[in-house]
Ligand code: TXA
């Protein structure tokens with residue numbers, strides 16, 4: 001960890017009326033603003049402004065083949081950007097506002113610039129639930145492209161401090177809304193006519209999706225990268241990560257779960273939602289510790305555990 005915290009505080013502001021006004025002015029002028037959502041902090045820009053979108057890719061060091069999610073206030077706004085068939089509308093009704101991203105065909109007159117969708121004819125849309133992000137969408141009237149607010153490939157941010165440590169001066173304004181409640185990125189579902197595929201597991205679980213729409217056609221596995229951002233190595237700390245570790249070696253910082261105590265525990269009561277909300281903070285803490293390696297306790301592969309294990313596998317894959 002860097003010894004200098006100069007940039008922290010300079011960029012990060014507690015959320016309030018004045019900061020929202022400043023954020024809106026910045027966004028309308030083509031600038032970037034880091035903003036909390038219920039999943040992780042996002043790095044937002046006006047999705048209809050090519051220069052602003054280019055700035056997101058530059059700030060994150062993100063490859064330009066990796067498209068962005070566009071955040072909108074409601075389904076009505078989403079329909080201006082994407083075509084919603086019955087199934088897509090059904091999902092939107094059930095889970096929006098919330099941690100579900102829907103990939104649907106772009107509308108003919110979609111005002112979002114091509115760089116947001118990396119030239120694809122589909123668009124990823126989400127109506128977030130977090131009050132700060134919702135206020136920013138309402139006050140700006142913009143459709144906000146927002147990837148997670150971290151350097152590309154690094155650990156996702158669930159606090160304002162994580163954002164400033166990862167992006168430094170590249171995130172000139174961070175709206176600080178405290179820690180993100182869900183702590184893990186949205187579930188991404190691609191609509192294929194009457195069928196759907198899960199491109200990224202997340203807080204909305206397979207069981208919840210199947211309750212609404214019947215059996216999922218396909219959960220995309222690691223080998224078939226359908227969401228281009230689902231790269232094998234992602235969310236990666238700067239140290240080697242060993243998974244399924246019931247105990248740790250002397251040179252390992254141990255992230256625990258349930259009865260496997262660890263140096264810190266994601267959830268002593270084995271609550272997977274609580275573990276998800278602490279996962280990235282645990283990886284940040286392990287990365288900042290003096291131990292040169294990281295070991296992580298086993299996490300069951302059920303419900304949101306699927307998303308936890310997805311992120312952990314990528315964190316453990318060498319770059
Ligand atoms: O919870 C979240 O989704 C957070 C918050 C900030 O909303 N955002 C987030 O964004 O995780 P990002 O950029 O880290 O991940 C976006 C994912 C990538 O895997 C990308 O490839 C995929 O969405 N994606 C975007 N547009 C797509 C499209 N048209 N087709 C398939 N995948 C798409």
Ligand code: MG
Nearest residue numbers: 147148156185
């Ligand atoms: Mg990300």
